[in-house]
Every structure is written in C-alpha cells, then in structure tokens.
Amino acid sequence: MRQLLDHTTEIEQAAKLLRNSLSAIAFTGAGLSTSSGIPDFRGPGKGLWERLEAAGADEVQAGTIQAFGRDPQAFYERMKPLFQKIIVAEPNEAHFALGELEAKGYIQAVITQNADMLHQRAGSKNVIEVHGSLAEATCIQCYRSKTFRPLLDQYLADGIMPRCRECGGAMKPNVILPGEQLSMQAMLAAKQAIRHADILLIAGTSLAGGPATTLIDTAYLQNSRLIIVNQTPTLMDASAEAVIYMDVAAALPAIADILREERKR
Numbered sequence: 001m002r003q004l005l006d007h008t009t010e011i012e013q014a015a016k017l018l019r020n021s022l023s024a025i026a027f028t029g030a031g032l033s034t035s036s037g038i039p040d041f042r043g044p045g046k047g048l049w050e051r052l053e054a055a056g057a058d059e060v061q062a063g064t065i066q067a068f069g070r071d072p073q074a075f076y077e078r079m080k081p082l083f084q085k086i087i088v089a090e091p092n093e094a095h096f097a098l099g100e101l102e103a104k105g106y107i108q109a110v111i112t113q114n115a116d117m118l119h120q121r122a123g124s125k126n127v128i129e130v131h132g133s134l135a136e137a138t139c140i141q142c143y144r145s146k147t148f149r150p151l152l153d154q155y156l157a158d159g160i161m162p163r164c165r166e167c168g169g170a171m172k173p174n175v176i177l178p179g180e181q182l183s184m185q186a187m188l189a190a191k192q193a194i195r196h197a198d199i200l201l202i203a204g205t206s207l208a209g210g211p212a213t214t215l216i217d218t219a220y221l222q223n224s225r226l227i228i229v230n231q232t233p234t235l236m237d238a239s240a241e242a243v244i245y246m247d248v249a250a251a252l253p254a255i256a257d258i259l260r261e262e263r264k265r
C-alpha cells in the first residue's frame, strides 16, 4: 500500500478530472498487459514495434511485412514465445478498471496499441485497436479472413505455419507490422474519438513511436486535458494535469474505487 499512499493526491486528482469530464477517452499501450504476463521487452509502455527494434536491426527487418511475405514460417517461429504467452493471458485489474469506467460512463472508449483483446475480455465495449488485433488472420494472397485462434492452436501444436484453405497462401494475424500501413479506419475512429474528448487518460505507454505521436498531437491541438499513468516518464508529462508514476494494475483500480465510493453516497 505504501506506493499507493505516495500517489494519493495524483490518483484523487485523476478521479476528479474523470468525474467532471463530459467525454473522456483512454489510450493504452503494452504496459496494460505486462501484469497479464505478456512481456514488455524494453520496459514499461513499449509495444510490438519497439520490441522488434529492441531486438536489433536484423529483427526489425525480420519483423516487417516484407519479411513476412518472404518467409512467413520464420515469422511464426520468431513470434512463437509471444504467442504462447498471449494465449494463456487473462485480463488484469487495469483492464477491468477501464471496463468498469466505461460501463459507468466515465470513459467513452479505449484506444489501444495492444492486439491481445484483453480490453474486450474485461468488459470494454468501444475498443479502437490502432495496431490491429489477433482476433483474425488474413490470407496474404486472396485476403480471405479467418478467426485466428484455431489457426494459432494448430500452429502451436504442430509447428507448421497456418495456410489459407482456399488458396494455400500464408495466413497473417491482423496485427499491423512495421512497414505495413496502419488501418485507416481505426486511425480515423481514434482521431474522431479524441477530437470529441475533453480528457485523455493515457495508461501503460511511453508515447514514443507508432501512431501514438499523431494521436496525442490531435489531443494537444484540441486542448484535451491529459491524465498519464505509467511507471516511467513519458513525452507528455509536462503537459498533463495529473501524472501517476505507478503500475497501471494498481493505479487504475484505485481511480475506479474512488469513483465507485462516490456513487454510493
């Protein structure tokens, strides 16, 4: 509890901002899922792209969409340890807190850089996945989509990369890889949500790289107020109304607790 007590003022400030907001949006990154056992290779708040970068230049090359096209089997083998962790991962307290805040009307949507679907499993309804999702996979030749999980289970059982039943092409999970275009639809939805937001609750991301920069710029231009929850400093701390240097799995439930207590009175 010591850590929590040290941050009481900031947590109360964050709860107050959410209580008084008309339209708040959460923006989440890899830090949300570290407590669910999905590794965050370069410290809190780093996503898939940064993980590939951290592994070295060769890995960036190997993790691009172009490399997938050349050798999808090698891609699957490299991603195997991560896939194995993702299939057993369960949502944690941070995901559940955001699900509760949305159900109670304190936030309107979650924009996430994660593809692990843990937000939806924790009750979030309006989830915008700017780095794609592991829910489905698409054939890189004929673009037919299939649910990814059965394909992944098969791969983890026999080690043979999933192929399209119709044309034999490689099935690529619908995660956006480096070198691949971001989903226009998801980015537009994210920008639209941010444009209407008066509060942006940024959690578990350092905001470095990826689409984060563009989206946060949008928020900045709209004069949205920022709440930041991350274990390490982020690029936007100086512009935020409340900054909580804590594990999201402790801080977000603490914010939800305050708002829940207020409702009871």
Ligand SMILES: [Zn+2]
Residues within 6 Å of the ligand: 139, 140, 141, 142, 143, 144, 164, 165, 166, 167, 168, 169
């Ligand atoms: Zn196909």
